[in-house]
Amino acid sequence: MSQITRPRPISGFPEWLPEIRMIEQQWLESLRATFESWGFAPIETPAVETLDTLLAKGETDKEIYALRRLQADAEDASDAKLALHYDLTVPLARYVAQHFNDLVFPFKRYQMQKVWRGERPQEGRFREFLQCDIDVIGVDSLPIAFDAELPLIVAEGLARLGVTDLRLHVSNRKILSGFACGLGVADPIPAIRILDKLDKIGAEGVRAALTGALGVAADQAERLLALGTISSADTGFVAQVEALGVRDDALSQGLEELATVMQRLTALPHGQALADLSIARGFDYYTGTVYEARLPAYPGFGSVVSGGRYDDLASGYINKSLPGVGISIGLSRLFAKLVAEGRITAGPKCPTQVLVVVPNDDRVAVARETADGLRRRGLAVELFHAASKLKRQLAYAERKGIPYVWFPPFEDGADHEVKDMTSGAQGPADPATWQPPAATTP
Amino acid sequence: MSQITRPRPISGFPEWLPEIRMIEQQWLESLRATFESWGFAPIETPAVETLDTLLAKGETDKEIYALRRLQADAEDASDAKLALHYDLTVPLARYVAQHFNDLVFPFKRYQMQKVWRGERPQEGRFREFLQCDIDVIGVDSLPIAFDAELPLIVAEGLARLGVTDLRLHVSNRKILSGFACGLGVADPIPAIRILDKLDKIGAEGVRAALTGALGVAADQAERLLALGTISSADTGFVAQVEALGVRDDALSQGLEELATVMQRLTALPHGQALADLSIARGFDYYTGTVYEARLPAYPGFGSVVSGGRYDDLASGYINKSLPGVGISIGLSRLFAKLVAEGRITAGPKCPTQVLVVVPNDDRVAVARETADGLRRRGLAVELFHAASKLKRQLAYAERKGIPYVWFPPFEDGADHEVKDMTSGAQGPADPATWQPPAATTP
Numbered sequence: 011m012s013q014i015t016r017p018r019p020i021s022g023f024p025e026w027l028p029e030i031r032m033i034e035q036q037w038l039e040s041l042r043a044t045f046e047s048w049g050f051a052p053i054e055t056p057a058v059e060t061l062d063t064l065l066a067k068g069e070t071d072k073e074i075y076a077l078r079r080l081q082a083d084a085e086d087a088s089d090a091k092l093a094l095h096y097d098l099t100v101p102l103a104r105y106v107a108q109h110f111n112d113l114v115f116p117f118k119r120y121q122m123q124k125v126w127r128g129e130r131p132q133e134g135r136f137r138e139f140l141q142c143d144i145d146v147i148g149v150d151s152l153p154i155a156f157d158a159e160l161p162l163i164v165a166e167g168l169a170r171l172g173v174t175d176l177r178l179h180v181s182n183r184k185i186l187s188g189f190a191c192g193l194g195v196a197d198p199i200p201a202i203r204i205l206d207k208l209d210k211i212g213a214e215g216v217r218a219a220l221t222g223a224l225g226v227a228a229d230q231a232e233r234l235l236a237l238g239t240i241s242s243a244d245t246g247f248v249a250q251v252e253a254l255g256v257r258d259d260a261l262s263q264g265l266e267e268l269a270t271v272m273q274r275l276t277a278l279p280h281g282q283a284l285a286d287l288s289i290a291r292g293f294d295y296y297t298g299t300v301y302e303a304r305l306p307a308y309p310g311f312g313s314v315v316s317g318g319r320y321d322d323l324a325s326g327y328i329n330k331s332l333p334g335v336g337i338s339i340g341l342s343r344l345f346a347k348l349v350a351e352g353r354i355t356a357g358p359k360c361p362t363q364v365l366v367v368v369p370n371d372d373r374v375a376v377a378r379e380t381a382d383g384l385r386r387r388g389l390a391v392e393l394f395h396a397a398s399k400l401k402r403q404l405a406y407a408e409r410k411g412i413p414y415v416w417f418p419p420f421e422d423g424a425d426h427e428v429k430d431m432t433s434g435a436q437g438p439a440d441p442a443t444w445q446p447p448a449a450t451t452p
Numbered sequence: 453m454s455q456i457t458r459p460r461p462i463s464g465f466p467e468w469l470p471e472i473r474m475i476e477q478q479w480l481e482s483l484r485a486t487f488e489s490w491g492f493a494p495i496e497t498p499a500v501e502t503l504d505t506l507l508a509k510g511e512t513d514k515e516i517y518a519l520r521r522l523q524a525d526a527e528d529a530s531d532a533k534l535a536l537h538y539d540l541t542v543p544l545a546r547y548v549a550q551h552f553n554d555l556v557f558p559f560k561r562y563q564m565q566k567v568w569r570g571e572r573p574q575e576g577r578f579r580e581f582l583q584c585d586i587d588v589i590g591v592d593s594l595p596i597a598f599d600a601e602l603p604l605i606v607a608e609g610l611a612r613l614g615v616t617d618l619r620l621h622v623s624n625r626k627i628l629s630g631f632a633c634g635l636g637v638a639d640p641i642p643a644i645r646i647l648d649k650l651d652k653i654g655a656e657g658v659r660a661a662l663t664g665a666l667g668v669a670a671d672q673a674e675r676l677l678a679l680g681t682i683s684s685a686d687t688g689f690v691a692q693v694e695a696l697g698v699r700d701d702a703l704s705q706g707l708e709e710l711a712t713v714m715q716r717l718t719a720l721p722h723g724q725a726l727a728d729l730s731i732a733r734g735f736d737y738y739t740g741t742v743y744e745a746r747l748p749a750y751p752g753f754g755s756v757v758s759g760g761r762y763d764d765l766a767s768g769y770i771n772k773s774l775p776g777v778g779i780s781i782g783l784s785r786l787f788a789k790l791v792a793e794g795r796i797t798a799g800p801k802c803p804t805q806v807l808v809v810v811p812n813d814d815r816v817a818v819a820r821e822t823a824d825g826l827r828r829r830g831l832a833v834e835l836f837h838a839a840s841k842l843k844r845q846l847a848y849a850e851r852k853g854i855p856y857v858w859f860p861p862f863e864d865g866a867d868h869e870v871k872d873m874t875s876g877a878q879g880p881a882d883p884a885t886w887q888p889p890a891a892t893t894p
Contacts, residue, residue, distance in 0.1 A: 049804035054476075055467050056462065059462075079516070080515075107458060107459055108461065128521035328458060359493060
């Protein structure tokens, strides 16, 4: 006998048993329904982009998985270098530029796909994971109304799935950079990036980083820190920022935009959305609104939703300004956490509603006809695969979590019967009209 | 201004405009519903397997895309080598072995995922493509009933999508190898592989290949060719094979199995399923039933469905025999062909049923309330993003293919009105009760 090696999971590449995957699948369908109810259209881009496309934005090269044909020959050297996408925003920018003439703007799309990052795996951080993104792209301009609409859609979609404890943190980069400029900070971008870490490194850490290598003056650092600690569940943040006495045009515009967004987010339960000026988001391409959402129940867990506005993502591809705003649910991350916390629990191991048993070899045709008839009426039905002891057939239904077992007539003229596997009740049933109680309808 | 480079498609990696992707999405949902109605449970495996797993079976290494972290460091050398899966059967074998104790057998799963092959792209052959697979795995044994059920499920699933012109070719490897053994051919596997090319290289080509390098005697080659040309829409093939006068146990068993399968496939319209003894399928792991389905309307196009029975796919992983049978729809291939042939045509560019217009800045709140109300009633609704000329708002609906435009009251007390964009008819409507005609309900 050859050597037996039970395969082991590959770290960072999660997969589920069917009973959990069925729930993940229902989640995706539910999110899809929410996104479509707001008029978003689906697209799917290849898993692969050229390396040039992926490296055109930001500083993420070290996380990228490049592809190589295992038996590459000399010819291949001329092929474009390909790599797996690490988010769905960069592919969207490429898609919009490539298909520009075939799209109608504002272009609203959703996209639910795997992305890959070659990071060291740790809790809640995978190398392959599902993202669910919605974005709106305009030509030349894009009303701020969309910045307010996207978090509402995500909150609604997740609330439908029972995730009502999401807290949305919203800010606007113009506030941060305008404030830094107004203060006279020489290089605002690195300063903002440091401020974004307030959560992780604390006020002392931020202070040290700002006044250290970056050379920000101590009083400037204090005012930046004061800005970074402002938050409000309504538009109260505006007065708080103004009280810090910094004047700048971008700052004013950012405050106005964020106030508009917060005004609209009052449609959510009070406190679910927070204007939080410590939020900046790592990716460089955001230029206005930025979002981040967390589950306060799991303080160290980090964000499960993120996004923001970008004004020039298609630059370099197309001679137009294509501003956009997008938000992304880190679905694998969120879903895996809720499974780990016991908030998502496995149901049955298959979608089958009814198992039709095969009493004996003579009754195979009758049993099959019964199963086919129930299936034609829209039920999910399995015919047991062989005439065998009823006990064995019932055990199969039991172990797979199939809620009903159907007994076709054991002899001509006898009744059909159906057994409710939960209650154990069994009685006559008409295959032409029988319906399971609503709760088990898929 | 920086250089402008409109991105170009990557050859072999197809992507669709939203109006086609929406249809592909409906196809996937419809197939999912069919698979679940027969009791198949969904699984999804990572895009990635270890290279060892992928190379354990068959002779496909040259088509594999391996992964490499772009900024790999010395540490990585110890990582398992990873590569993209090239089908869904090898990952299934690994999955079943890995999760053996958590699965209930016979394990019935469906899986609809992208797979990748580093082949030269050509018509109908992609480097990234969607496969929809259903498989059943048993422990120690698996009734032949499943071999008959799988093609029925696929034919039903595709017929629901309007693909009623699929022709199923079914054979059994035991017939081919048993016949070759019974004939006294020394090495039956290569002989079968040559016979499988009858379609492509013709009788003369097969004859030459068999008697050439393989050294099969001329009369043996003639009888193999005679076998390879046998086909019947029913169980008639049995008598035709027996008339060739070769006796072998495996041959007899193969004939019996194929007869059982063909008997069950009489449930399909006559002629849709064909016992066709020229079919062998390239992959080495098939051991019994083999399937292939084509669209006779496109003779040179090749197969769009394939599969078969394998008796030992999990060998090497687990100390048990896990026989299985599976069938796979080459969805990207089939779908792209039907789009190219004009059998699938684009509908609207978005799922939106109703566009609510914004008459002017004073009526934004009323318009939003109307849109939210319609959406809560289950309709897919967009609110136009800005108060602007009605002509512009109507043009947006027109270009996106949105079937209804809703006019909220332009002043307090006035009526709501709805315009049917197809007929042009416009009249009063109640937002609390209005429904679009059934045809546009998603």
